[in-house]
Amino acid sequence: MVAVKPEYLTEYIRSHNDIHAFGNFPESPRVLELALQDENLPDEEIALTPADRKIVLTTLRKRSRDASFQSRVLNAYSYSYSCAMCNVQLRLIDAAHILPVEIDGSSDETFNGIALCAIHHRAYDRALVTFNEDFQVRLNDNRLESLEKEKLGGGTKEFRAGLRPLINLPPSRRDRPHPEYIAKANLLRGWAR
Numbered sequence: 001m002v003a004v005k006p007e008y009l010t011e012y013i014r015s016h017n018d019i020h021a022f023g024n025f026p027e028s029p030r031v032l033e034l035a036l037q038d039e040n041l042p043d044e045e046i047a048l049t050p051a052d053r054k055i056v057l058t059t060l061r062k063r064s065r066d067a068s069f070q071s072r073v074l075n076a077y078s079y080s081y082s083c084a085m086c087n088v089q090l091r092l093i094d095a096a097h098i099l100p101v102e103i104d105g106s107s108d109e110t111f112n113g114i115a116l117c118a119i120h121h122r123a124y125d126r127a128l129v130t131f132n133e134d135f136q137v138r139l140n141d142n143r144l145e146s147l148e149k150e151k152l153g154g155g156t157k158e159f160r161a162g163l164r165p166l167i168n169l170p171p172s173r174r175d176r177p178h179p180e181y182i183a184k185a186n187l188l189r190g191w192a193r
């Protein structure tokens with residue numbers, strides 16, 4: 001018998017093989033619960049877990065963190081469930097990391113996230129569009145120019161026209177994109193200041 005919070009149902013469906021593979025030895029449920037709640041769980045606790053299950057634990061922990069980031073960021077912007085750059089809703093909104101997770105110094109803090117539609121999420125990750133510390137949206141004109149030269153510039157006019165001058169911000173100041181992450185992310189993706 002399994003109970004799952006509705007907001008974690010998708011996550012459970014994705015992860016159930018790993019969750020159940022974690023095993024039935026007596027310490028499993030406690031270690032799993034602690035490990036998912038507290039990423040600083042001491043190694044001695046995890047050491048109760050046989051080595052082959054550590055991989056499962058790492059995967060589950062990452063998924064649990066991803067789900068938590070996703071729900072915190074979307075909640076922070078949830079007054080309209082819309083893209084911070086274009087206002088599109090249509091249930092196409094992702095929680096995008098500002099500074100990518102794989103970069104040193106990145107984090108899953110809500111202020112390292114922004115709610116973006118699928119198109120602007122991809123465009124942001126590929127440095128076609130960004131926003132600066134004053135929250136102004138910027139378009140990569142050089143990139144657009146070279147795409148046009150490659151005969152891949154279709155939709156440029158609409159893409160440009162669809163962007164807000166400033167990103168929408170979460171009502172709560174502490175959830176707003178942090179200037180340090182914005183600057184680091186723009187530097188990483190090659191944006192001139």
Ligand SMILES: [Zn+2]
Nearest residue numbers: 083086117120
């Ligand atoms: Zn958008």
